[in-house]
Amino acid sequence: MEASVEEYEAFQERVKRTVYIDNLSPQATEIVLRAAFNQFGNVVKVEFIPNYLYPQELARSALVEMSTVDQAKAIIVELSNSPFMISGMPRPVRAQAAAATMFDNRPRKPGRNISLRWLQPEDPDFTVAKKLKLMTRKHSAEAQFLLKRQLADEAKLANQQAETLKANYKKYEVADGVLADGTAYRLGRAYNLNISDI
Amino acid sequence: MSTTTDVEKLGEAEFGWGKKGHLGGKNKTVQFYKSFSYDGIKYTLYDCVYLHKEGAPFPYIGKLVKIWENLDKSKKVKIQWFFRPSEISHWLEYHNVDALENEIFFASGEGVGLANVNDLEAIAGKCNVVCTSVDSRNPQPSEQEVQMADFVFYRTFDVGSCTISDVMDDNVGGLAVNFVFNRKESELASCLNLVCKKEEDGDRISGEKDRTGYMVNTITSKVKDSMLQVNIVQREKSDKVPLTSEDLDGMDARPSKRAKLDTSSKFAAENELRKTAPSIAVHEEKTRSGCKELIGMAKEKRYAPDSSTLDENMSKKKKFQQSTDKIARREKVDEDSIRLGDGPSGESRNGKITKLVTSCEGLSKEKPKYKLKNHAYDMGKSKDIHEDNLDKNGRKLVSHNLVGNIAGASVDSDEKIDGRIFEVTRKPDVDKGKWFASLPWEERMLSAHEKRTLVLLQNLDPDYTSEEVADIVWSAFKENCEAKVVQRTAYSSPHSGQAFVILKTREAAERVIRKLRDGCLILPNQRSLVGRMAVLPKFTGKQSTLVGHLCIDKYKLQMQKEMKDAVSTSHCSQSNTIEYELAMDWCLLQSRFDFSWAALYKQQGKELKRLMESFKSN
Numbered sequence: 001m002e003a004s005v006e007e008y009e010a011f012q013e014r015v016k017r018t019v020y021i022d023n024l025s026p027q028a029t030e031i032v033l034r035a036a037f038n039q040f041g042n043v044v045k046v047e048f049i050p051n052y053l054y055p056q057e058l059a060r061s062a063l064v065e066m067s068t069v070d071q072a073k074a075i076i077v078e079l080s081n082s083p084f085m086i087s088g089m090p091r092p093v094r095a096q097a098a099a100a101t102m103f104d105n106r107p108r109k110p111g112r113n114i115s116l117r118w119l120q121p122e123d124p125d126f127t128v129a130k131k132l133k134l135m136t137r138k139h140s141a142e143a144q145f146l147l148k149r150q151l152a153d154e155a156k157l158a159n160q161q162a163e164t165l166k167a168n169y170k171k172y173e174v175a176d177g178v179l180a181d182g183t184a185y186r187l188g189r190a191y192n193l194n195i196s197d198i
Numbered sequence: 199m200s201t202t203t204d205v206e207k208l209g210e211a212e213f214g215w216g217k218k219g220h221l222g223g224k225n226k227t228v229q230f231y232k233s234f235s236y237d238g239i240k241y242t243l244y245d246c247v248y249l250h251k252e253g254a255p256f257p258y259i260g261k262l263v264k265i266w267e268n269l270d271k272s273k274k275v276k277i278q279w280f281f282r283p284s285e286i287s288h289w290l291e292y293h294n295v296d297a298l299e300n301e302i303f304f305a306s307g308e309g310v311g312l313a314n315v316n317d318l319e320a321i322a323g324k325c326n327v328v329c330t331s332v333d334s335r336n337p338q339p340s341e342q343e344v345q346m347a348d349f350v351f352y353r354t355f356d357v358g359s360c361t362i363s364d365v366m367d368d369n370v371g372g373l374a375v376n377f378v379f380n381r382k383e384s385e386l387a388s389c390l391n392l393v394c395k396k397e398e399d400g401d402r403i404s405g406e407k408d409r410t411g412y413m414v415n416t417i418t419s420k421v422k423d424s425m426l427q428v429n430i431v432q433r434e435k436s437d438k439v440p441l442t443s444e445d446l447d448g449m450d451a452r453p454s455k456r457a458k459l460d461t462s463s464k465f466a467a468e469n470e471l472r473k474t475a476p477s478i479a480v481h482e483e484k485t486r487s488g489c490k491e492l493i494g495m496a497k498e499k500r501y502a503p504d505s506s507t508l509d510e511n512m513s514k515k516k517k518f519q520q521s522t523d524k525i526a527r528r529e530k531v532d533e534d535s536i537r538l539g540d541g542p543s544g545e546s547r548n549g550k551i552t553k554l555v556t557s558c559e560g561l562s563k564e565k566p567k568y569k570l571k572n573h574a575y576d577m578g579k580s581k582d583i584h585e586d587n588l589d590k591n592g593r594k595l596v597s598h599n600l601v602g603n604i605a606g607a608s609v610d611s612d613e614k615i616d617g618r619i620f621e622v623t624r625k626p627d628v629d630k631g632k633w634f635a636s637l638p639w640e641e642r643m644l645s646a647h648e649k650r651t652l653v654l655l656q657n658l659d660p661d662y663t664s665e666e667v668a669d670i671v672w673s674a675f676k677e678n679c680e681a682k683v684v685q686r687t688a689y690s691s692p693h694s695g696q697a698f699v700i701l702k703t704r705e706a707a708e709r710v711i712r713k714l715r716d717g718c719l720i721l722p723n724q725r726s727l728v729g730r731m732a733v734l735p736k737f738t739g740k741q742s743t744l745v746g747h748l749c750i751d752k753y754k755l756q757m758q759k760e761m762k763d764a765v766s767t768s769h770c771s772q773s774n775t776i777e778y779e780l781a782m783d784w785c786l787l788q789s790r791f792d793f794s795w796a797a798l799y800k801q802q803g804k805e806l807k808r809l810m811e812s813f814k815s816n
Contacts, residue, residue, distance in 0.1 A: 022688050023788070025744035036768035049685045050640065052698065053654075055735050059744055061687050078770075083781035086768040088747030090780035094688075094788060101660045101686040101695070108663050114622040116674050119718040128812050129718035129726040135809060136657040136694055136728045139802045143691055146798055150791045151745070157787055158746040161780050165748050168776060 005110045011100070014065060017044070018098035019075045022061035028087040036086050037064050040078065041071030049102060054144075057151055063098055072097075090161065212238055215267070227269040234265060234273075239324055241265075244377045246327040246349075249277060249320050256282060259302060259325050259349065263313065263373055273318035278373055279305040280327065281355050288637050289360050302327065302349045304378060306363070306371040307356035313371065327351060329380045333366050336379035622666070622673040639682060646700040647734050651707045653699045654732035657725050660686060660695035667697040670727075674719055677706050688792075692799055693806055698732055707731070724813050746784060 021033070028036075030046045037043045045065040051058055066072045076095045078084070083092035100106055119126045178184045188194065216233030233242040241247065243265060248257035260277035267273050281304075283290055283297035290297055297303075305312045328339045328347035344350055353364045357371075370378045646652040658667060660683075668681040684696040701707040713719075714729035721727055743749075771778045 020688070023744070023784075025747055027743065032768070039768075049687055051687075052640075052643065052734060053684060053696070054689070057745060082773075083771045083778065083785060084768065085771060085777075085781070088744060088749075090748060090771070090777045091744065091746030091784045092771070092781045096688065099686060101683075101690075104664075104682075104685055106663050108666060109661065112666075114662075114666060114670060114722055116620055116622060116670065117720040118674075119720055121717075125720075125724075125813050126718055128809065129720060129724075132724075132726040132806075132809055133657070133718070133728045135805060136726070139691060139694065139805075140656060140696075142798060142802070143689065146791075146794055147689055150794075153787060153791070154745050157783060158748070161746070161783065162748050164780070165776070 007107050008110050011103075011107050015098055015100050015103070016069050017067070017072050018063050018065045019072050020061065020096045020098040020102055021064055021093055022059055022096075023091060023093045024060040024062060025087040026060060028060070028062075028093075032087055033062060033064060036084075037066070037075060040066070040075045042067040047104070049104075054147060055151065057155075058147070063102060091158075212236070213273075216240065216242070219265075222266065229267045231265045231267065234318070236318065236321060241321065241324065244381075246280070246325045247277070248322040248325045249316060250322040251320070256284075257322050259327065260313075261304075261327075261373070261377075263377075265318070274315050275318050275321065276313055276315050278313040278371060279311060280349070280351060281305065281311075286355055286360075288642075289355070289362070292360075292637065293362055295362050298350065300347070300349050301353075302351045303353050303355040303362065304351050304370065305357050306354035306367075307358035308371070309358040311357040325349065329378065331364065331366055331379065333379065335366075335375065337381070339380055620673065622669050642680070642700060643682075643698060644734070647732065650704050650731060651701045652732040652734075653701060653707050653710055653729050655681075655697045655699055656694050656728040656730075657721075658683070658695035658697055658727065659721065659723065659725060660690070660692065662695060662697070664697065667699065670721070671699055671701075671710070675706075675710050675713065677701055677710060679706075689795060691802065693803055699729075724810055748780075 019037075024033075030048075033046045034043045043064060044067050045063075047063045047065070049061045049063065051060065064075075066075070076097060079093065079095040083090070084095075085091070086093050119129050178187075212235070214235045215231050216235060217231065219230035219232050222228045222230055231243075233240060235241065241262060243262055245262050247260060247262060249260055250257050258277075259280040259282070261280070262275055263278045264276035265274075280302040282302055286303065289295075326346065326348045328343050328350050329336055329352060330339060330344060330350045331352040332338075339347075353362050354366065354370060355362055366375050366378060368375050643652060655667065655671075658670075662670075662683060664682045667683055668679055671677055671679045671681060679702070680700045682698045684690070684698065686695075690696075699710075701710060711729050711731060714727055719727040771781050
């Protein structure tokens with residue numbers, strides 16, 4: 001039962017071999033992630049981090065455990081150098097080194113004792129503790145707000161890009177179209193240009 | 199205590215085969231038997247037995263469905279299991295089934311958990327299980343029999359479909375139904391002393407003695423065998439040693455009688471307890487050293503299970519709120535008695551007895567319910583003590599008792615808040631013995647959210663594990679709970695860890711929140727715990743794509759197909775494409791927000807630090 005020191009060390013080693021991936025599409029399943037990261041080495045385990053607190057539109061994140069520390073590092077370097085896309089584009093995924101606190105089933109830190117204390121209302125620290133509680137709430141609200149902002153900005157960028165893409169696509173389609181129906185040739189002849197080079 | 203020595207020692211215990219059955223197996227190498235005696239107890243096919251498993255909080259209960267000896271002389275038994283409600287609690291909850299206090303469920307169907315082959319030596323004693331099924335094929339038990347039973351059952355738990363049924367088919371999980379039901383009278387008579395006592399005369403005390411009597415030889419030998427057997431069924435153990443000392447007898451019988459009879463009267467039970475407590479205390483004075491200490495120990499054990507039974511009775515009345523506590527307490531006691539037995543030194547045992555006395559004295563003054571909790575709580579802690587240096591014992595004990603008292607007090611009156619520091623102790627494992635995968639956390643959390651028993655704790659140390667959070671809740675509120683820390687992501691605050699806690703009842707959840715709101719629970723590093731009802735975001739169905747993943751309508755179908763076949767699901771973008779340009783936009787946005795997050799948390803860290811500095815007690 002007692003998380004032994006070795007067990008904890010083994011866990012810490014596991015953390016080092018693991019990469020935290022986020023900005024994942026819901027379509028990126030474990031199979032997809034395995035296929036994607038097997039390019040960098042050997043995927044040992046893929047674990048999604050559930051999101052219970054934040055809105056559902058938040059991108060998913062996962063922990064990908066590789067077989068060696070070097071492979072994990074390589075992923076982080078590679079993904080920060082060039083945008084890497086999984087199950088969709090153009091929004092790339094992001095890789096960071098994993099932290100122990102990202103894991104769901106982590107062993108207890110050996111030898112940690114937690115002591116608790118109920119403050120009495122007459123205790124001079126009572127008001128401070130109360131303020132602290134308020135601050136905790138405030139901070140979490142702030143974080144929620146920032147997250148909301150981020151999601152809004154993401155949506156905005158996505159829309160913008162969709163427009164750009166549509167416009168670009170239209171342009172190419174028109175170009176294709178004039179070539180296909182012979183308009184380009186006719187115009188070329190009229191201006192004495194050789195279209196077949198294009 | 200290694201397992202191998204365990205087995206060896208057990209091997210030395212008295213053993214003898216009984217009636218032979220047929221030969222079986224390949225080449226007829228397996229000899230089946232219909233009965234055997236082990237450690238002085240005669241077991242017959244289809245008896246119900248306790249099985250001990252290392253690390254399990256309770257002994258398992260099962261029915262002997264096959265007994266045989268292999269060619270290599272290894273003795274095996276096939277056991278079809280009974281389930282305690284706690285083992286299948288999730289399914290009970292799922293099917294909305296209430297279980298009786300001492301009800302167990304017989305395994306049926308097919309699948310994992312139905313039956314196992316075990317070493318015969320794993321049998322830890324006989325268990326008196328009575329079938330109360332109203333089925334006409336079942337020889338109906340008398341009321342007395344039912345009362346005497348350690349456990350009753352009338353329902354089955356299908357291990358395949360995880361359903362509960364009170365209808366017995368002709369064949370229950372491969373066992374003919376007449377072996378499931380109670381034995382007919384004729385069989386009964388030949389059966390066992392344990393059951394004999396039922397037929398005597400209803401005098402519970404003498405019955406109890408009888409039972410202890412028949413167990414004595416077993417046990418004394420076991421005691422000699424040092425404490426190996428301690429792991430064995432607690433009931434058996436507590437029965438055994440008292441008989442070695444006459445003066446214990448009366449006392450020995452009394453609590454158990456009370457525990458079983460007094461289901462109705464709380465006050466009577468209370469009185470009884472008052473009587474018991476001082477007598478233990480007195481006795482403790484006498485038993486300072488030598489083998490007497492052993493007796494004291496036994497009594498402690500004796501007392502321990504009873505107090506939990508008593509608690510059980512009371513919790514019947516408060517079943518809704520308390521039933522889980524009860525299990526918790528009982529398990530604590532279990533653990534304790536195991537520990538006691540293991541104790542390498544008399545000193546630590548002594549210490550424990552003293553502790554027990556302290557809590558017992560408290561008992562006689564206060565309402566038993568809280569105190570008992572307290573008591574069990576202390577016992578749980580003796581584990582820690584045990585691991586510690588002996589010379590530390592004294593001090594530790596004091597502080598632990600203190601802890602218990604504080605904790606007890608906080609249960610006692612909601613508003614009473616103490617300023618003393620207490621350590622977080624391990625929560626007793628209630629849902630141990632998980633035969634079946636419980637419902638996934640997500641479902642349990644959602645249902646708890648609906649029932650408003652889901653609490654979100656904030657301002658925890660992000661380093662804490664889920665178990666530690668559960669332990670904190672247990673230590674601070676004496677509430678059993680399931681906890682899950684919110685896993686850190688790129689957006690999580692480095693200052694404040696969060697955790698979901700599922701409490702057993704809505705009242706408990708509200709109480710926890712109220713106490714956290716009105717009082718201040720200080721964790722290490724001056725963290726003041728914040729609790730509130732968790733509000734989960736609405737689940738608006740599965741999202742199909744991620745914001746920012748674009749697709750040209752015309753190719754949508756093709757892409758979806760590719761994705762399904764996982765043909766091209768990932769790639770690095772080349773720098774001469776539109777895609778790359780767009781991806782760069784995303785990277786830019788991401789880093790912009792990364793900075794925002796970093797700045798936000800840095801700012802918050804500063805604010806926290808400033809506030810922390812105003813803590814006087816620093």
